[in-house]
Amino acid sequence: MSRIGNKALVIPAGVEVTINENVVTVKGPKGTLTREIFNGLTVKIENNELTVTRDGDTPTERAMHGTATANINNMFVGVTEGFRKTLNLVGVGYRAKAAGKGLEIALGFSHPVLISEVDGIQFTVEKGNTTIHIDGISKEVVGQVAAEIRANRKPEPYKGKGVKYSDEVVRRKEGKKA
Numbered sequence: 001m002s003r004i005g006n007k008a009l010v011i012p013a014g015v016e017v018t019i020n021e022n023v024v025t026v027k028g029p030k031g032t033l034t035r036e037i038f039n040g041l042t043v044k045i046e047n048n049e050l051t052v053t054r055d056g057d058t059p060t061e062r063a064m065h066g067t068a069t070a071n072i073n074n075m076f077v078g079v080t081e082g083f084r085k086t087l088n089l090v091g092v093g094y095r096a097k098a099a100g101k102g103l104e105i106a107l108g109f110s111h112p113v114l115i116s117e118v119d120g121i122q123f124t125v126e127k128g129n130t131t132i133h134i135d136g137i138s139k140e141v142v143g144q145v146a147a148e149i150r151a152n153r154k155p156e157p158y159k160g161k162g163v164k165y166s167d168e169v170v171r172r173k174e175g176k177k178a
Contacts, residue, residue: 005065008049009073012080017050019043024072028079031120031137035071038064043072078137085146087132091161094153095129103132107153107163118145131166 011017018025022037037043040061042053052069054061077083089096089105096105101117103125115123120141124133132149136142146165155162157173164170 003066005052005054005069007069008051009069009076011045011048011050012076015076015079017045019045024075026072026075026079028076030079030082033075033078033138035075037068041065041068043068074139078139082135082137083139083142085134085142086166087134087146087149088164088166089130089132090155090164091159094161094163096125096132097129098123098125103149105132105149105152105163108161113152115145115149121145 012028014029016027018027022039022041022043023034024037024043025032025034037052038061040055040058041064042055044051044053050072052065052072054065089107091108094105094107096103098104099114101123103115103123105113105115107113118136118141120138121134121136124135125131126133134142134146134149136145150163150165153162155164155168155170157171158175160170160172
């Protein structure tokens with residue numbers, strides 16, 4: 001039994017949900033999100049509560065049951081509050097600046113790393129150009145953009161230099177001994 005999948009989701013005030021066969025559209029104050037739901041699942045709205053039920057009991061349907069419920073809940077949070085990821089640049093000369101709607105980041109390479117604008121994502125740079133905030137309504141897109149920026153220079157374990165999430169703990173290693 002999927003505990004998350006069986007949980008009924010309360011539709012927040014100011015959010016409008018539309019179900020068209022297996023496509024769920026959520027419209028709220030911050031924007032609109034659309035997601036296609038797995039074919040073996042059924043989405044119903046009753047008394048301002050949304051429930052996801054599965055038609056059969058195959059392993060794939062059981063796996064997708066909780067996933068679909070969690071994804072719809074993330075859509076509710078996204079259109080009402082939004083999502084934010086914060087990245088810190090650690091290292092001498094590592095800095096970021098806004099370049100139009102994108103970013104230009106200096107990470108110790110011979111060239112700046114250019115991050116182009118992404119639909120539905122806002123970048124803000126603060127704290128001496130070493131903190132980047134990534135805001136958006138889709139948890140999936142915010143996380144993917146943050147992961148792509150971090151992949152340019154992951155934090156290394158000896159000095160801790162690189163791009164890290166604000167809540168990430170870098171396990172440090174002891175260097176060579178003389």
